[in-house]
Amino acid sequence: xxxxxxxxxxxxxxxxxxxxxxxxxxxxxxxxxxxxxxxxxxxxxxxxxxxxxxxxxxxxxxxxxxxxxxxxxxxxxxxxxxxxxxxxxxxxxxxxxxxxxxxxxxxxxxxxxxxxxxxxxxxxxxxxxxxxxxxxxxxxxxxxxxxxxxxxxxxxxxxxxxxxxxxxxxxxxxxxxxxxxxxxxxxxxxxxxxxxxxxxxxxxxxxxxxxxxxxxxxxxxxxxxxxxxxxxxxxxxxxxxxxxxxxxxxxxxxxxxxxxxxxxxxxxxxxxxxxxxxxxxxxxxxxxxxxxxxxxxxxxxxxxxxxxxx
Amino acid sequence: xxxxxxxxxxxxxxxxxxxxxxxxxxxxxxxxxxxxxxxxxxxxxxxxxxxxxxxxxxxxxxxxxxxxxxxxxxxxxxxxxxxxxxxxxxxxxxxxxxxxxxxxxxxxxxxxxxxxxxxxxxxxxxxxxxxxxxxxxxxxxxxxxxxxxxxxxxxxxxxxxxxxxxxxxxxxxxxxxxxxxxxxxxx
Amino acid sequence: xxxxxxxxxxxxxxxxxxxxxxxxxxxxxxxxxxxxxxxxxxxxxxxxxxxxxxxxxxxxxxxxxxxxxxxxxxxxxxxxxxxxxxxxxxxxxxxxxxxxxxxxxxxxxxxxxxxxxxxxxxxxxxxxxxxxxxxxxxxxxxxxxxxxxxxxxxxxxxxxxxxxxxxxxxxxxxxxxxxxxxxxxxxxxxxxxxxxxxxxxxxxxxxxxxxxxxxxxxxxxxxxxxxxxxxxxxxxxxxxxxxxxxxxxxxxxxxxxxxxxxxxxxxxxxxxxxxxxxxxxxxxxxxxxxxxxxxxxxxxxxxxxxxxxxxxxxxxxxxxxxxxxxxxxxxxxxxxxxxxxxxxxxxxxxxxxxxxxxxxxxxxxxxxxxxxxxxxxxxxxxxxxxxxxxxxxxxxxxxxxxxxxxxxxxxxxxxxxxxxxxxxx
Numbered sequence: 001x002x003x004x005x006x007x008x009x010x011x012x013x014x015x016x017x018x019x020x021x022x023x024x025x026x027x028x029x030x031x032x033x034x035x036x037x038x039x040x041x042x043x044x045x046x047x048x049x050x051x052x053x054x055x056x057x058x059x060x061x062x063x064x065x066x067x068x069x070x071x072x073x074x075x076x077x078x079x080x081x082x083x084x085x086x087x088x089x090x091x092x093x094x095x096x097x098x099x100x101x102x103x104x105x106x107x108x109x110x111x112x113x114x115x116x117x118x119x120x121x122x123x124x125x126x127x128x129x130x131x132x133x134x135x136x137x138x139x140x141x142x143x144x145x146x147x148x149x150x151x152x153x154x155x156x157x158x159x160x161x162x163x164x165x166x167x168x169x170x171x172x173x174x175x176x177x178x179x180x181x182x183x184x185x186x187x188x189x190x191x192x193x194x195x196x197x198x199x200x201x202x203x204x205x206x207x208x209x210x211x212x213x214x215x216x217x218x219x220x221x222x223x224x225x226x227x228x229x230x231x232x233x234x235x236x237x238x239x240x241x242x243x244x245x246x247x248x249x250x251x252x253x254x255x256x257x258x259x260x261x262x263x264x265x266x267x268x269x270x271x272x273x274x275x276x277x278x279x280x281x282x283x284x285x286x287x288x289x290x291x292x293x294x295x296x297x298x299x300x301x302x303x304x305x306x307x308x309x310x
Numbered sequence: 311x312x313x314x315x316x317x318x319x320x321x322x323x324x325x326x327x328x329x330x331x332x333x334x335x336x337x338x339x340x341x342x343x344x345x346x347x348x349x350x351x352x353x354x355x356x357x358x359x360x361x362x363x364x365x366x367x368x369x370x371x372x373x374x375x376x377x378x379x380x381x382x383x384x385x386x387x388x389x390x391x392x393x394x395x396x397x398x399x400x401x402x403x404x405x406x407x408x409x410x411x412x413x414x415x416x417x418x419x420x421x422x423x424x425x426x427x428x429x430x431x432x433x434x435x436x437x438x439x440x441x442x443x444x445x446x447x448x449x450x451x452x453x454x455x456x457x458x459x460x461x462x463x464x465x466x467x468x469x470x471x472x473x474x475x476x477x478x479x480x481x482x483x484x485x486x487x488x489x490x491x492x493x494x495x496x497x
Numbered sequence: 498x499x500x501x502x503x504x505x506x507x508x509x510x511x512x513x514x515x516x517x518x519x520x521x522x523x524x525x526x527x528x529x530x531x532x533x534x535x536x537x538x539x540x541x542x543x544x545x546x547x548x549x550x551x552x553x554x555x556x557x558x559x560x561x562x563x564x565x566x567x568x569x570x571x572x573x574x575x576x577x578x579x580x581x582x583x584x585x586x587x588x589x590x591x592x593x594x595x596x597x598x599x600x601x602x603x604x605x606x607x608x609x610x611x612x613x614x615x616x617x618x619x620x621x622x623x624x625x626x627x628x629x630x631x632x633x634x635x636x637x638x639x640x641x642x643x644x645x646x647x648x649x650x651x652x653x654x655x656x657x658x659x660x661x662x663x664x665x666x667x668x669x670x671x672x673x674x675x676x677x678x679x680x681x682x683x684x685x686x687x688x689x690x691x692x693x694x695x696x697x698x699x700x701x702x703x704x705x706x707x708x709x710x711x712x713x714x715x716x717x718x719x720x721x722x723x724x725x726x727x728x729x730x731x732x733x734x735x736x737x738x739x740x741x742x743x744x745x746x747x748x749x750x751x752x753x754x755x756x757x758x759x760x761x762x763x764x765x766x767x768x769x770x771x772x773x774x775x776x777x778x779x780x781x782x783x784x785x786x787x788x789x790x791x792x793x794x795x796x797x798x799x800x801x802x803x804x805x806x807x808x809x810x811x812x813x814x815x816x817x818x819x820x821x822x823x824x825x826x827x828x829x830x831x832x833x834x835x836x837x838x839x840x841x842x843x844x845x846x847x848x849x850x851x852x853x854x855x856x857x858x859x860x861x862x863x864x865x866x867x868x869x870x871x872x873x874x875x876x877x878x879x880x881x882x883x884x885x886x887x888x889x890x891x892x893x894x895x896x897x898x899x900x901x902x903x904x905x906x907x908x909x910x911x912x913x914x915x916x917x918x919x920x921x922x
Contacts, residue, residue, distance in 0.1 A: 028381075031398055037432070042380075042382070042383075070381075089809050116768050131698075195701075197694075197695045200696075
């Protein structure tokens with residue numbers, strides 16, 4: 001039993017067995033990070049580059065912790081802009097990675113498909129740590145692991161993702177992964193923040209939050225940001241909070257309040273109120289802990305994978 | 311897979327376990343500070359048998375833990391097939407204890423070496439002893455067992471298969487011939 | 498070689514109505530006789546063995562990049578690609594540097610193209626510097642040889658300016674070729690908005706970005722009586738609007754590109770920047786509507802929007818890559834494969850879309866395959882399948898999504914301006 005995939009670029013088209021294997025391998029690593037000495041020698045001699053073309057503290061720190069706890073050699077490469085702004089092509093970047101003889105690349109980029117492009121040109125194993133509005137597979141895996149930890153299974157669960165679906169890589173990866181694992185997925189948000197053909201993703205669509213909440217066993221609340229320019233898809237954060245904010249008052253009305261996830265960082269009192277974020281239904285901090293373990297599992301499974309395994 | 315010889319049948323198996331238990335008792339005058347830690351997969355079951363036997367004859371409950379050494383193996387990346395890590399479950403602090411590591415077969419010694427590394431990350435035992443059901447020789451690292459159920463002389467292309475009721479339906483120790491050369495480091 | 502005898506040519510000529518296998522004798526660039534027997538021994542003879550001889554194809558929408566972007570393409574390399582693809586004429590768009598908004602640039606291009614076997618027909622800008630602010634000197638441009646007007650690459654956004662351009666261009670009886678796009682709806686988009694962009698998260702361009710602009714332009718054209726030509730139709734909405742406008746008597750024509758009747762937005766799912774063009778590859782419904790528009794005559798012409806870009810410009814992140822693909826060498830193959838073989842168009846209709854109609858829209862002289870006429874021919878063999886190897890392209894650029902694909906109708910060559918250019922050289 002090994003992963004059928006060589007890179008983790010997204011969860012779209014990743015077979016159920018692979019997701020299952022990652023989720024099932026995670027507890028071994030969760031045990032490691034709960035020890036006094038949170039480090040194992042497993043990836044000794046493996047070089048991993050964290051290639052971040054877009055600033056991100058949380059995801060990078062989570063990956064770096066995972067890498068160091070597996071004893072990998074870690075190099076952080078942060079570039080606020082694309083190579084193209086320096087007159088370089090992404091191909092030049094790829095050639096440089098190849099020349100540096102790294103084993104794995106964890107990549108964050110603001111443009112969808114950028115890691116797909118690089119992974120086609122390099123021999124290193126690639127993990128997508130977020131490509132624009134496309135995918136953020138390890139976030140969705142840690143979300144799924146955290147849900148499973150609480151509910152025991154994903155199959156048959158009603159999960160609703162709430163917020164700016166159109167621009168969310170977290171939403172897309174969760175939709176692909178959860179559907180593969182047999183969950184029933186819905187999205188909820190203002191129609192101007194839903195992708196044009198959102199039904200084609202095989203999700204239920206709610207534009208009324210209370211209806212969405214009654215449907216849901218689990219809600220995943222996305223961070224909302226207001227673009228300060230003409231063409232913003234909603235008028236104000238205040239109006240968003242009134243219409244789509246998750247508050248204790250709203251959840252109180254439900255016979256079975258859902259489990260609450262949030263990929264962070266929180267916009268307190270905007271998309272989620274503090275009483276919910278810090279309340280009993282929230283598993284936001286478990287997500288962060290599980291994130292390191294899930295990433296260790298992914299790094300292990302990809303980093304020690306043999307071609308003969310596939 | 312061709313069975314060359316049955317080293318121990320069900321009865322022989324039980325006798326081997328009790329021999330191991332008595333060796334342990336002989337060395338450790340008291341079991342007060344002793345803990346048993348089985349190395350996944352079959353070491354866990356051998357450790358459980360030992361614990362049960364010690365409980366029966368000494369009326370002492372020896373704490374039992376399970377150690378997964380996959381993450382400490384020196385061949386994780388060179389291995390022909392990717393080994394999958396499982397959970398280590400040691401529900402007690404090993405610091406200051408006499409830890410008896412238990413495994414089914416001692417061969418190259420690499421698994422025992424990995425287990426010692428793993429133990430180091432979990433605490434600082436007073437001492438570590440190694441209990442092995444079958445020692446088949448061919449060591450690659452300077453490791454020896456403190457307690458050995460059986461010594462079996464083997465050739466490189468042979469393997470010792472330890473079967474335990476819990477997962478293999480019966481208890482037995484078999485000497486078998488491997489169709490292919492052994493995987494490097496397989497213990 | 499200005500004299501040649503093509504034996505056993507299958508003449509397909511929509512204008513004369515000829516559809517027969519016969520011999521064509523060309524002497525000093527002029528067709529001297531058609532029919533058997535005709536074999537003066539002094540002339541080189543090429544046996545076409547039943548391959549098609551059609552009036553020379555005209556691609557009314559290409560980017561030759563010269564002046565200004567010679568690292569992408571030049572007039573020499575672009576016309577070489579055109580000849581290899583079976584075109585005897587190309588209309589080149591004005592988004593050069595400097596743009597074609599003055600007589601000097603028109604003349605410079607015509608000058609650079611003189612002596613080539615492919616006619617280069619400059620399209621003048623509608624507005625100065627293509628900035629959409631004030632009208633370009635259309636009379637001066639027409640006088641220098643511009644065949645039409647367009648700000649291609651950008652739309653004329655200002656409605657009043659577009660109205661004035663429609664009215665003013667009536668003096669020359671030349672069409673305004675609009676790159677129809679509502680830039681505010683496009684926003685920062687780069688792929689079709691639909692099921693695929695919902696999956697990939699690439700910034701989308703809704704189909705209404707094009708359709709809204711076409712609707713406005715058709716109203717302006719109807720009001721002014723101006724000549725309107727819609728570039729690279731990509732949406733079902735545009736096809737419907739043009740069809741209805743034609744019925745109402747609006748003076749509108751339209752073109753479609755081979756990639757828009759061949760590929761859909763599914764091709765963008767792999768993030769290959771050679772699937773990024775403007776307008777974007779659209780949905781299956783849009784593609785079918787374009788085919789229907791071609792079939793029923795709503796869409797008059799097939800034009801490539803040949804848009805060369807250097808390799809290093811395309812080998813970047815999807816959103817940073819420039820829009821466009823090369824198309825001159827695959828246009829005929831795609832037309833035959835996607836339209837003629839499946840029965841969407843007859844071969845004669847395909848020749849109309851590739852030759853007769855674009856020449857008519859641009860006000861060029863008709864090509865007749867008759868004795869006494871200048872020889873302007875495209876020769877291709879329907880029975881010879883071939884594979885496109887982009888590495889061997891005559892274009893300076895390599896940005897094609899059709900590399901490695903197989904096509905019917907291998908181009909044998911073109912005859913124009915007293916020259917026979919073999920495609921395989």
